[in-house]
Amino acid sequence: xxxxxxxxxxxxxxxxxxxxxxxxxxxxxxxxxxxxxxxxxxxxxxxxxxxxxxxxxxxxxxxxxxxxxxxxxxxxxxxxxxxxxxxxxxxxxxxxxxxxxxxxxxxxxxxxxxxxxxxxxxxxxxxxxxxxxxxxxxxxxxxxxxxxxxxxxxxxxxxxxxxxxxxxxxxxxxxxxxxxxxxxxxxxxxxxxxxxxxxxxxxxxxxxxxxxxxxxxxxxxxxxxxxxxxxxxxxxxxxxxxxxxxxxxxxxxxxxxxxxxxxxxxxxxxxxxxxxxxxxxxxxxxxxxxxxxxxxxxxxxxxxxxxxxxxxxxxxxxxxxxxxxxxxxxxxxxxxxxxxxxxxxxxxxxxxxxxxxxxxxxxx
Amino acid sequence: xxxxxxxxxxxxxxxxxxxxxxxxxxxxxxxxxxxxxxxxxxxxxxxxxxxxxxxxxxxxxxxxxxxxxxxxxxxxxxxxxxxxxxxxxxxxxxxxxxxxxxxxxxxxxxxxxxxxxxxxxxxxxxxxxxxxxxxxxxxxxxxxxxxxxxxxxxxxxxxxxxxxxxxxxxxxxxxxxxxxxxxxxxxxxxxxxxxxxxxxxxxxxxxxxxxxxxxxxxxxxxxxxxxxxxxxxxxxxxxxxxxxxxxxxxxxxxxxxxxxxxxxxxxxxxxxxxxxxxxxxxxxxxxxxxxxxxxxxxxxxxxxxxxxxxxxxxxxxxxxxxxxxxxxxxxxxxxxxxxxxxxxxxxxxxxxxxxxxxxxxxxx
Ligand SMILES: CC(C)[C@H](C(=O)O)[C@@H](O)C(=O)O
Ligand SMILES: CC(C)[C@H](C(=O)O)[C@@H](O)C(=O)O
Numbered sequence: 001x002x003x004x005x006x007x008x009x010x011x012x013x014x015x016x017x018x019x020x021x022x023x024x025x026x027x028x029x030x031x032x033x034x035x036x037x038x039x040x041x042x043x044x045x046x047x048x049x050x051x052x053x054x055x056x057x058x059x060x061x062x063x064x065x066x067x068x069x070x071x072x073x074x075x076x077x078x079x080x081x082x083x084x085x086x087x088x089x090x091x092x093x094x095x096x097x098x099x100x101x102x103x104x105x106x107x108x109x110x111x112x113x114x115x116x117x118x119x120x121x122x123x124x125x126x127x128x129x130x131x132x133x134x135x136x137x138x139x140x141x142x143x144x145x146x147x148x149x150x151x152x153x154x155x156x157x158x159x160x161x162x163x164x165x166x167x168x169x170x171x172x173x174x175x176x177x178x179x180x181x182x183x184x185x186x187x188x189x190x191x192x193x194x195x196x197x198x199x200x201x202x203x204x205x206x207x208x209x210x211x212x213x214x215x216x217x218x219x220x221x222x223x224x225x226x227x228x229x230x231x232x233x234x235x236x237x238x239x240x241x242x243x244x245x246x247x248x249x250x251x252x253x254x255x256x257x258x259x260x261x262x263x264x265x266x267x268x269x270x271x272x273x274x275x276x277x278x279x280x281x282x283x284x285x286x287x288x289x290x291x292x293x294x295x296x297x298x299x300x301x302x303x304x305x306x307x308x309x310x311x312x313x314x315x316x317x318x319x320x321x322x323x324x325x326x327x328x329x330x331x332x333x334x335x336x337x338x339x340x341x342x343x344x345x346x347x348x349x350x351x352x353x354x355x356x357x358x359x360x361x362x363x364x
Numbered sequence: 365x366x367x368x369x370x371x372x373x374x375x376x377x378x379x380x381x382x383x384x385x386x387x388x389x390x391x392x393x394x395x396x397x398x399x400x401x402x403x404x405x406x407x408x409x410x411x412x413x414x415x416x417x418x419x420x421x422x423x424x425x426x427x428x429x430x431x432x433x434x435x436x437x438x439x440x441x442x443x444x445x446x447x448x449x450x451x452x453x454x455x456x457x458x459x460x461x462x463x464x465x466x467x468x469x470x471x472x473x474x475x476x477x478x479x480x481x482x483x484x485x486x487x488x489x490x491x492x493x494x495x496x497x498x499x500x501x502x503x504x505x506x507x508x509x510x511x512x513x514x515x516x517x518x519x520x521x522x523x524x525x526x527x528x529x530x531x532x533x534x535x536x537x538x539x540x541x542x543x544x545x546x547x548x549x550x551x552x553x554x555x556x557x558x559x560x561x562x563x564x565x566x567x568x569x570x571x572x573x574x575x576x577x578x579x580x581x582x583x584x585x586x587x588x589x590x591x592x593x594x595x596x597x598x599x600x601x602x603x604x605x606x607x608x609x610x611x612x613x614x615x616x617x618x619x620x621x622x623x624x625x626x627x628x629x630x631x632x633x634x635x636x637x638x639x640x641x642x643x644x645x646x647x648x649x650x651x652x653x654x655x656x657x658x659x660x661x662x663x664x665x666x667x668x669x670x671x672x673x674x675x676x677x678x679x680x681x682x683x684x685x686x687x688x689x690x691x692x693x694x695x696x697x698x699x700x701x702x703x704x705x706x707x708x709x710x711x712x713x714x715x716x717x718x719x720x721x722x723x724x725x726x727x728x
Contacts, residue, residue: 029677045430048407067631068450085562085565088547088559090560095558119486119488120485120597120598121486122485122486122487125484125694133657141505141527141561142560142713144524147561148562148563149565149566152530156529156530156531156532157530157531157566157570158529158531158566159527159528159529159561159562159563159564159565159566159567160508160526160527160528160562160563160564161526161527161561161562161564162524162525162527163505163523163524163525163526163527164522164524165522165523166516166522166523167520167521167522168520181594193611193614195452196454196458196505196506197505197506197511197523198512198513198523198524198525199513199523199524200523200525201449201513201523202513202521202522202523203523206521216604220697221631223615225615226615226618228617229593229615229616229618229619229622230619230621230622230627233484233597233619233623234484234622235484247556247557247611248615250557250589251590251593251612251615252588252589252593254590254591254593254594255593255594255597257617258593258594258597258598263594265535271578277409291374299394300389301608305489309704321533346593
């Protein structure tokens with residue numbers, strides 16, 4: 001079969017450093033003839049702004065569309081804080097989601113036993129935590145029109161954004177959540193503010209109808225977004241799969257991540273709809289940012305990027321065994337006590353980005 | 365001076381029970397001739413729906429407008445889950461906020477030492493926590509137009525809500541936050557999603573300009589809402605005053621409350637603009653809901669409603685000493701080890717709603 005086409009977009013800050021460690025894993029699979037990838041690299045974020053004036057060029061978008069999967073690093077930094085709203089580094093992510101139709105953002109929040117103390121929540125509250133948040137990623141208030149800032153006759157300004165969801169947008173992301181739940185504990189919690197927003201009311205009605213019609217085997221519940229924020233702190237283990245809109249998903253998935261205590265460990269996937277041949281555009285990225293303050297110092301944790309590769313192997317290349325292998329290697333390294341500074345604990349061994357990457361390779 | 369006019373709106377579920385305990389405190393002040401109140405009661409929420417078909421009647425709104433302060437209980441319950449979107453119990457709160465112009469929702473999140481173990485966060489993370497969240501309450505996506513659910517030509521539905529903020533709406537709520545910060549640690553953190561929403565960008569620009577022009581003595585910082593959700597779990601004590609819009613404020617204030625671990629303890633105030641005579645419409649309510657599952661069982665915690673009265677005395681009646689007296693009484697009772705079931709701990713004394721109310725009275 002043809003080699004899988006993989007586009008690497010390291011981006012800014014610690015992005016390139018952590019990507020570097022992951023390419024070692026890819027080369028290992030290649031050398032061992034387990035799988036062979038057709039890899040290329042592109043510029044995004046500040047790196048792209050510096051080179052082209054744009055956070056992402058049409059050429060890079062086209063190459064992403066032509067790839068079987070995109071592995072993304074992180075973008076942004078103080079250097080580009082003053083660029084215009086339309087060309088800020090984050091636009092690279094938003095453009096890729098939108099142009100590639102990546103509507104389902106999968107955000108696992110899991111607590112690994114060796115890192116249970118990293119959470120600010122009590123160990124009894126988070127032990128064994130395993131939540132999957134499915135966040136809608138190409139709709140809602142992130143993309144709705146009208147939007148903008150206008151000047152009123154009296155000189156005042158008015159800022160406007162629009163939250164819009166159609167039945168089909170809600171259904172397709174809910175399907176992803178229901179399907180995932182079937183492979184997990186069989187429970188979906190749908191989250192909105194149906195008590196104050198009509199878009200949330202339509203969300204609730206649509207998910208309810210779809211669940212009843214096609215997923216009677218999945219237990220569906222509903223929760224208001226404010227309550228969900230509270231429940232993620234009070235008793236996060238009550239959740240299996242959470243499905244929610246773009247904006248609530250932004251806050252709640254980050255919140256759930258922080259409950260695990262180790263942002264430097266968590267990957268994410270953003271998936272499009274499968275086409276007639278079953279091919280599905282997809283992007284994988286660590287949930288941490290570009291962390292410009294620690295960039296270039298060799299202290300970044302490469303494991304979130306490595307776990308992102310594992311998700312990529314599982315969801316896009318159907319390489320479940322290899323994905324599990326990579327995840328097991330990461331876990332072993334943690335069990336051996338190796339820690340980058342972000343997850344350092346008393347009595348453990350502090351290592352650099354490179355040392356961590358090398359240790360993962362050794363495990364493989 | 366004329367008696368202060370106080371409107372009590374107990375509402376549904378545990379609302380009436382906890383309000384009952386608070387009226388004892390008011391009667392005590394009256395009997396001791398410390399202050400005399402012109403008290404009356406009205407129906408809101410499900411109780412009002414049952415009696416009139418509406419969650420709040422124009423008559424009750426008018427009486428609220430004519431009062432010096434409103435003390436609100438809680439509304440809602442499964443009995444009214446199926447009423448229409450426009451007449452659901454929550455509309456009572458939204459109508460009061462909107463009609464009385466109560467644009468500044470003050471949500472303290474404090475950890476009392478006797479209850480530090482109630483939090484799911486580690487004691488070292490929350491000890492001494494004292495955050496004040498100022499949430500905009502009459503604007504944003506809660507009230508913006510256009511809104512609704514429409515049917516498209518192809519039979520699909522589309523749900524729409526609009527986030528709108530004008531310069532003056534942002535300025536007046538930011539002023540409340542800056543003024544509060546001056547009486548506290550002098551720090552304001554303004555929260556939005558300026559990286560994806562223009563309304564958030566206008567928010568940031570407006571708060572920045574106001575801070576520079578009039579509050580140079582207050583330290584102003586900015587944070588994206590997703591990051592704020594994380595920081596509230598990672599290190600909540602970094603915050604003094606947080607100011608944010610209606611929707612983010614809904615999630616973040618509930619999240620901050622849950623970080624304290626004792627929702628049954630936390631009050632809130634919602635304030636309007638002072639008129640030319642300095643009079644300011646205001647509403648006070650506990651942040652907990654109507655908790656229909658435990659209503660009528662004598663197990664509800666009346667302390668949040670009692671702390672709400674303390675806020676009322678402080679902010680609306682300028683009775684700072686009496687407010688402090690009430691708060692001290694609540695704290696003493698906790699120090700004596702009395703606990704309603706929601707905050708029960710090993711080795712403490714379990715009490716009923718009434719017993720808790722009586723104990724507070726004894727302290728007074
Ligand atoms: C970078 C930014 C636009 C983005 C968002 O708000 O969606 C980020 O926070 C995320 O969650 O992926
Ligand atoms: C009752 C409901 C409309 C309300 C809101 O969402 O604002 C509540 O959650 C609150 O925070 O006061």
